[in-house]
Amino acid sequence: MSFQGWDSSPSTGLGSVLPDYAVELWHKHRISIILSTLFLLGSIRIYLYFTEQRQPPIALSKLYAPETKPPLSEKPKHSPTSNTESSSDSDNKKKSSNGPRRIKGDASKKTRANGTNAATPRRIQPLVFFSSLTANTEKITNDFAKSLGETLKGDAFLTPKVLDLAEVDYDEYFITPPKREDDAPVDLFYLFLLPSYNIDSINDSFLEHLQETHHDFRIDTSPLAPMLGYSVFGLGDREGWPTEEEGFCFQAKELDKWMAKLTGRKRAYPLGMGDWKREGKERLAEWQAGLVEVLGMVEKTGSLGEGVVGSGAPVESDDEEEAEYDDGEVVFDGGNPNSKTSGSLEDVEDLGRIMQLSRADGGEKQGRAPIAVDFTTEGKRVKRTPAAVVKEMVPKGSPTYNSLTKQGYSIVGSHSGVKICRWTKSALRGRGSCYKYSFYGINSHQCMETTPSLSCSNKCVFCWRHGTNPVGTNWRWVVDPPQLIFDGVRENHYKKIKMMRGVPGVRAERFAEAMHIRHCALSLVGEPIFYPHINEFLSMLHAERISSFLVCNAQHPEQLAALQHVTQLYVSIDASNRESLRKIDRPLHRDFWERFQRCLGILRERRFRQRTVFRLTLVKGFNIEDEVTGYADLAEKGLPCFIEIKGVTYCGTATSSNAGLTMANVPFYQEVCDFVTALDAELNRRGLGYGIAAEHAHSCCILLASERFRVDGKWHTIINYDKFFQLLEEKGPDGDFMPEDYMGPATPEWATWGNGGFDPRDQRVDRKGKPIEI
Ligand SMILES: Cc1cc2nc3c(=O)[nH]c(=O)nc-3n(C[C@H](O)[C@H](O)[C@H](O)COP(=O)(O)O)c2cc1C
Numbered sequence: 001m002s003f004q005g006w007d008s009s010p011s012t013g014l015g016s017v018l019p020d021y022a023v024e025l026w027h028k029h030r031i032s033i034i035l036s037t038l039f040l041l042g043s044i045r046i047y048l049y050f051t052e053q054r055q056p057p058i059a060l061s062k063l064y065a066p067e068t069k070p071p072l073s074e075k076p077k078h079s080p081t082s083n084t085e086s087s088s089d090s091d092n093k094k095k096s097s098n099g100p101r102r103i104k105g106d107a108s109k110k111t112r113a114n115g116t117n118a119a120t121p122r123r124i125q126p127l128v129f130f131s132s133l134t135a136n137t138e139k140i141t142n143d144f145a146k147s148l149g150e151t152l153k154g155d156a157f158l159t160p161k162v163l164d165l166a167e168v169d170y171d172e173y174f175i176t177p178p179k180r181e182d183d184a185p186v187d188l189f190y191l192f193l194l195p196s197y198n199i200d201s202i203n204d205s206f207l208e209h210l211q212e213t214h215h216d217f218r219i220d221t222s223p224l225a226p227m228l229g230y231s232v233f234g235l236g237d238r239e240g241w242p243t244e245e246e247g248f249c250f251q252a253k254e255l256d257k258w259m260a261k262l263t264g265r266k267r268a269y270p271l272g273m274g275d276w277k278r279e280g281k282e283r284l285a286e287w288q289a290g291l292v293e294v295l296g297m298v299e300k301t302g303s304l305g306e307g308v309v310g311s312g313a314p315v316e317s318d319d320e321e322e323a324e325y326d327d328g329e330v331v332f333d334g335g336n337p338n339s340k341t342s343g344s345l346e347d348v349e350d351l352g353r354i355m356q357l358s359r360a361d362g363g364e365k366q367g368r369a370p371i372a373v374d375f376t377t378e379g380k381r382v383k384r385t386p387a388a389v390v391k392e393m394v395p396k397g398s399p400t401y402n403s404l405t406k407q408g409y410s411i412v413g414s415h416s417g418v419k420i421c422r423w424t425k426s427a428l429r430g431r432g433s434c435y436k437y438s439f440y441g442i443n444s445h446q447c448m449e450t451t452p453s454l455s456c457s458n459k460c461v462f463c464w465r466h467g468t469n470p471v472g473t474n475w476r477w478v479v480d481p482p483q484l485i486f487d488g489v490r491e492n493h494y495k496k497i498k499m500m501r502g503v504p505g506v507r508a509e510r511f512a513e514a515m516h517i518r519h520c521a522l523s524l525v526g527e528p529i530f531y532p533h534i535n536e537f538l539s540m541l542h543a544e545r546i547s548s549f550l551v552c553n554a555q556h557p558e559q560l561a562a563l564q565h566v567t568q569l570y571v572s573i574d575a576s577n578r579e580s581l582r583k584i585d586r587p588l589h590r591d592f593w594e595r596f597q598r599c600l601g602i603l604r605e606r607r608f609r610q611r612t613v614f615r616l617t618l619v620k621g622f623n624i625e626d627e628v629t630g631y632a633d634l635a636e637k638g639l640p641c642f643i644e645i646k647g648v649t650y651c652g653t654a655t656s657s658n659a660g661l662t663m664a665n666v667p668f669y670q671e672v673c674d675f676v677t678a679l680d681a682e683l684n685r686r687g688l689g690y691g692i693a694a695e696h697a698h699s700c701c702i703l704l705a706s707e708r709f710r711v712d713g714k715w716h717t718i719i720n721y722d723k724f725f726q727l728l729e730e731k732g733p734d735g736d737f738m739p740e741d742y743m744g745p746a747t748p749e750w751a752t753w754g755n756g757g758f759d760p761r762d763q764r765v766d767r768k769g770k771p772i773e774i
């Protein structure tokens, strides 16, 4: 056999052999090769599918690309619905995410839709904020909101909501506008009824909050811009602060400007101002009418209209920034009355200066401002209010003057008053004297009831002042000289007695006696120790042998400590604990309870030098229930010589009814008796040495006395007035003598506990004047 066909060359020979071999191999195994290859490829595909997390094959990436949604827990970097932040803002925000949260309000020009779908029906929610120290503004605000709600008819408006600034959380309403819980699309419209007070009040913390929010670097300067708009109405008193320069409605003005800043100038209607005793009602009605018009326009157009920034209207106000504020620093400017930055209050040390500046002759009506002295607020931050030219407290023809004269007061000088008490008239006619006759031997027909200060620092719910009198914590008025007051009150008292001459039943002998005043009750209304010359005034009374019963409201410890001898010194104890005292006396001093406590301390020290008395006025539902122990604590603290307990007399004024006082709050005599018996038992349980000495059922009054005034088993509550004046003459107004030194004879039997206390010389009559047989 020959190998020639294979051996042409080594290479070509192999080359011709290999394909044949491969072809033969292919033909022989092609099925298994194809199947193996397919299996291999399939395995690779499956492997890739599971190991590469479903990564699409690169060539098909476009077709597989899914919609890239962020995980639900992650915030979108940029929300197309957010119109308050640009993307760069959000980037910045992200970068500074380690810092404090920044609250943005966006003062950019937007319409009320505020970025939400304009088709969504939005509603307007008026929120009416108020503050009130002496209770008038609360009622005014409620009436206003009611009337506004009635005027704003239609689906666009929600019922106005009233909010007390003393109760709302500022962070909730004044950092960003609050959202409704149900997320309903609502535009907020803020309204404010704000009285001004030149003393510490809730207004201060509120205004400070606005100021701080504005200056807080974490918060946008106009965080309230998303709201629809705002407007402010200020309440003030033109009698004390006649002009804006002198402080009229100064806090409303301040609020208006802070709100302008915080809302990005969304003042929907100009600042209104009014004095409720004068033109306040009309001013408020005008302001309301203006607001209603604006709100009507907003309803129709969705815009605040021309002149208001944020309205989108062509003409917008832009002068707000001119009125920049200072930093709240206290500046004394020596009394430039027109200076906006002057402090209105000076230090107690300056008392001498105000005394010198007080009128010497009573003729010159208006002095240059002796700047008001804060007699009472020790260590307090001085308020930055405009200095006022010193005014008269109750100028002739003023609403207060007219109201008081209508009530039967004679106004003497500019701040004193005198009035004939109903017991004086009753005694003149022989129909009974007041409890002071039964307890202390005072002839009611020879008693003059007066006050050298019609102003007071409380607003007691039972006060007879009909809510009209000036109130204040510092004496900021012209000071009348004591001689002018003494002559004036005496003259006016006699004038009123003379007018009783022709009244049927007046007894001639009592009428003659009445023309000789023997007693002076400094308890009419107001706060007598508020008067800076009270000691001189007392000396004038005593020099004429007129005894002095002085009642103070336990709010002026300094003046109480400086008080010289009086025949009997009273402190009103209107409640046994802080909360109850706050409700019933409505004090203007924030530290009223501390002041009250200090007065009790002073009384305790004085108990061996003055005849000290606690006067409790019981008001059912306010200060009787469960308070016996509390009153006993106070008695233990002050250890007064006497405790007079009296049921409140209903005076039926607007003030009392505003405070929720009705006839139902007047306790029955039996209820007063029960209270006194319980108090007596508690005092004895503590071994304090008191007993029930006397009663005057006719005026619902009972007297507890210290055992110091029980001699040989008999109470001696009557005063020896002659002895008092004798001691005073001998030892002087600061002289060292004791209440026991002028203790009088035994309390008459008919006045002691259990005997009713009606003077047997007199005839009891019923309301119609008919005799009552006892
Ligand atoms: C303590 C005190 C201070 C006041 N200070 C000011 C004042 O600085 N400017 C002003 O215009 N009115 C002043 N007023 C008047 C009150 O703003 C005004 O009487 C208001 O109607 C009181 O409202 P209210 O009863 O709700 O507290 C003051 C009143 C009080 C009681």
Ligand code: SF4
Binding pocket: 456, 457, 458, 459, 460, 462, 463, 464, 465, 524, 525, 526, 527, 553, 572
């Ligand atoms: S202390 Fe006297 S005057 Fe002052 S509010 Fe009370 S009751 Fe009226």
